[in-house]
Amino acid sequence: MADSICRALRDGALEGELAPALTIKDSVASPFALQVFSHVLSQLFSSILAGKSQSRGLVVVSFSRSPSFYLDLLKNKGTDFASSNKQIQILDCYSDPLGWKDQLAGSRNFTALSNEVLVSSTAIVFREVKHMDKLYNSIIELGKGLVGGGKIRFSIAIDSVDEMLRHAPVSSVARLLSNLRSHDQISSIFWLLHSDLHEARVTAVLEYLSSIVASLEPSHQLANGQRGDLENFSLIKHNSKKGKFHVRFKKRNGRVRVMSEEVHIEQSGINFTSSPSEGAINQGLVPKVQFGLELSFEDELMFLVQVQFNLQLSEKERIDKANVVLPFEHQGFILHHLMASIALESLVLTLLALGNGKPIQIYDGRRSLVDSKHERPVAAVENVQTDENCGSGEIIYFRDSDDEMPDSDEDPDDDLDI
Amino acid sequence: MNQRPSNLLDEALGLDQVIEPWPLRGRVVAIEDQVETSGSFVLHHLVKRSLSPNSSNVTIFIAFSQPFSHYDRILRKLGCNLVSQRDNSRFFFFDMLKLQCPDGDEGITPEGGLIALYGKIHKTISALPEISWKNVSIIIDDLSLMEVAANGSSDYVLDFLHYCCTLTSEFDCSLITLNHEDIYSSEDRPTFFIQMEYLADILIKAEPLATGLATDVHGQLTVSIKGQNKVSNFHFKVKENVVECFYPGRSRGL
Numbered sequence: 001m002a003d004s005i006c007r008a009l010r011d012g013a014l015e016g017e018l019a020p021a022l023t024i025k026d027s028v029a030s031p032f033a034l035q036v037f038s039h040v041l042s043q044l045f046s047s048i049l050a051g052k053s054q055s056r057g058l059v060v061v062s063f064s065r066s067p068s069f070y071l072d073l074l075k076n077k078g079t080d081f082a083s084s085n086k087q088i089q090i091l092d093c094y095s096d097p098l099g100w101k102d103q104l105a106g107s108r109n110f111t112a113l114s115n116e117v118l119v120s121s122t123a124i125v126f127r128e129v130k131h132m133d134k135l136y137n138s139i140i141e142l143g144k145g146l147v148g149g150g151k152i153r154f155s156i157a158i159d160s161v162d163e164m165l166r167h168a169p170v171s172s173v174a175r176l177l178s179n180l181r182s183h184d185q186i187s188s189i190f191w192l193l194h195s196d197l198h199e200a201r202v203t204a205v206l207e208y209l210s211s212i213v214a215s216l217e218p219s220h221q222l223a224n225g226q227r228g229d230l231e232n233f234s235l236i237k238h239n240s241k242k243g244k245f246h247v248r249f250k251k252r253n254g255r256v257r258v259m260s261e262e263v264h265i266e267q268s269g270i271n272f273t274s275s276p277s278e279g280a281i282n283q284g285l286v287p288k289v290q291f292g293l294e295l296s297f298e299d300e301l302m303f304l305v306q307v308q309f310n311l312q313l314s315e316k317e318r319i320d321k322a323n324v325v326l327p328f329e330h331q332g333f334i335l336h337h338l339m340a341s342i343a344l345e346s347l348v349l350t351l352l353a354l355g356n357g358k359p360i361q362i363y364d365g366r367r368s369l370v371d372s373k374h375e376r377p378v379a380a381v382e383n384v385q386t387d388e389n390c391g392s393g394e395i396i397y398f399r400d401s402d403d404e405m406p407d408s409d410e411d412p413d414d415d416l417d418i
Numbered sequence: 419m420n421q422r423p424s425n426l427l428d429e430a431l432g433l434d435q436v437i438e439p440w441p442l443r444g445r446v447v448a449i450e451d452q453v454e455t456s457g458s459f460v461l462h463h464l465v466k467r468s469l470s471p472n473s474s475n476v477t478i479f480i481a482f483s484q485p486f487s488h489y490d491r492i493l494r495k496l497g498c499n500l501v502s503q504r505d506n507s508r509f510f511f512f513d514m515l516k517l518q519c520p521d522g523d524e525g526i527t528p529e530g531g532l533i534a535l536y537g538k539i540h541k542t543i544s545a546l547p548e549i550s551w552k553n554v555s556i557i558i559d560d561l562s563l564m565e566v567a568a569n570g571s572s573d574y575v576l577d578f579l580h581y582c583c584t585l586t587s588e589f590d591c592s593l594i595t596l597n598h599e600d601i602y603s604s605e606d607r608p609t610f611f612i613q614m615e616y617l618a619d620i621l622i623k624a625e626p627l628a629t630g631l632a633t634d635v636h637g638q639l640t641v642s643i644k645g646q647n648k649v650s651n652f653h654f655k656v657k658e659n660v661v662e663c664f665y666p667g668r669s670r671g672l
Contacts, residue, residue, distance in 0.1 A: 028615050031644070066587040095584055098577060104537045162613075163580075166573060194616055197609050233640065233651045241647045265647055
């Protein structure tokens with residue numbers, strides 16, 4: 001599934017559509033977004049180097065890690081920078097985001113260290129992170145410097161939107177991201193977000209701007225207010241090594257697909273396991289949703305709020321459910337089934353044949369006067385056809401017509417203290 | 419017992435094997451404590467280890483909480499003389515007790531406040547021989563009082579901390595901070611506190627026992643090291659001149 005994210009970013013934007021945008025979000029309980037971000041970045045960059053992607057260059061906007069972190073990362077993946085530094089540029093918003101070093105250098109004896117040759121050839125220091133318009137221009141300029149003008153596209157990686165949101169209002173950040181997405185030279189864009197640093201609405205704004213949302217959640221939820229006990233410690237230990245990885249794809253037509261994997265964090269890197277196996281602690285508590293299936297929006301919502309019941313039925317439960325006769329099925333039982341399968345024209349003929357002289361009644365929800373004489377006076381409790389071998393169900397239905405009618409001049413809400 | 423008394427804490431931080439090169443180099447360490455369980459003993463312990471006679475490590479101590487004499491008295495009990503270390507240029511003490519940052523954005527100038535403090539730290543490290551850079555520890559005691567000095571502007575403090583983090587990648591030095599968890603407990607979303615947890619490579623939490631106060635156990639420490647996926651948990655007892663660390667149920671050192 002992590003592969004499908006990388007594929008989506010690699011394939012890039014369709015003509016006349018916005019560029020695919022990915023939010024990678026995490027929380028303090030499962031803080032592995034940077035590892036996922038690094039994984040996606042190195043995968044995308046190797047596709048760019050191999051010429052397999054739509055984009056021909058990558059601009060990394062680094063806020064929370066130094067440019068050398070990314071260069072080391074790519075070097076460890078076997079990238080040869082002698083030939084490839086024409087395909088990556090880093091906008092360094094990490095080293096001096098507010099221009100403090102610049103100010104200090106101007107006012108006193110302050111000598112900033114000179115960067116390594118490699119860093120200085122691929123990274124450009126940006127000192128005005130509060131100005132989103134300037135940031136936008138710098139990103140586009142860097143990208144155009146990589147791929148030139150025209151129709152050749154490039155990709156953008158922003159290593160945390162959190163820092164941007166600390167320096168600028170949500171609206172400016174949203175405008176910047178939206179403008180980047182809709183720029184006709186952008187192939188794909190992805191960013192990192194620590195969701196617990198922001199209000200839910202801010203996270204929602206960024207998710208609306210993305211076509212793919214990858215979120216990391218802890219494998220085991222900690223009980224609130226019970227910090228410090230040993231049970232929690234063992235959960236923390238579990239959560240420090242692995243987490244749940246959910247990906248939500250939004251298609252152009254609005255269809256949403258949710259998939260889930262498990263991530264394992266190892267010294268060597270990050271591993272994705274396709275079949276999530278629930279730990280013993282959570283078993284039976286979490287919804288057993290079949291991931292990888294196409295879920296409807298409602299299903300997805302149910303899943304997101306973590307409903308605490310089964311969404312699937314066992315075989316026995318399924319049979320029991322099938323045996324429950326719903327209140328409106330009590331008459332014209334055959335008819336109900338027939339109507340589902342027979343065209344209307346032939347229905348009349350079939351009814352005549354089946355009726356065999358006796359009238360078949362179609363229940364219309366009202367109580368007929370004839371029936372009422374033969375029925376029990378309290379309520380119409382429908383008999384249910386039961387099969388002795390199977391379980392049975394019964395729904396007791398009180399018709400509206402059996403309700404006690406209020407006296408004509410009596411206010412039914414009289415007893416309410418309004 | 420030939421082992422050092424605080425072996426478990428040292429083990430958890432990787433300080434038990436070699437002290438030079440400084441095992442915490444390039445890392446950001448966040449110590450979080452609570453009002454019932456002070457975590458300042460961890461700071462003292464790290465100062466002591468950093469200034470160990472077998473090493474040439476350097477400590478830059480930024481004190482918002484206590485004067486020099488306080489730390490000197492405590493470290494002396496632990497067997498470390500801060501005055502002589504200061505004279506040897508291995509211990510730099512910045513007394514920030516009276517720091518009052520100018521109010522508002524207009525007041526943020528290089529001449530005063532946290533920008534000037536950052537400049538001082540940068541200058542101190544740059545003046546050291548290049549070989550010592552990676553053995554430098556910048557210690558801040560504590561972040562909540564720094565926030566007070568910054569007129570409650572947590573953004574300004576976060577900017578300062580960001581610049582201190584750039585020092586860890588620029589010089590490969592370490593940054594160690596102390597903060598109090600419970601002063602943020604009433605907030606729905608303690609952004610400053612969570613941000614610090616994201617910044618940290620190593621998180622040390624000092625908490626009271628879940629079962630309440632005890633005479634033999636003063637609290638518990640949880641040390642999480644990101645990247646290595648290592649989490650350790652043990653109990654401690656702070657004594658006059660030593661801190662005892664032990665696994666739960668082994669308070670007598672059995």
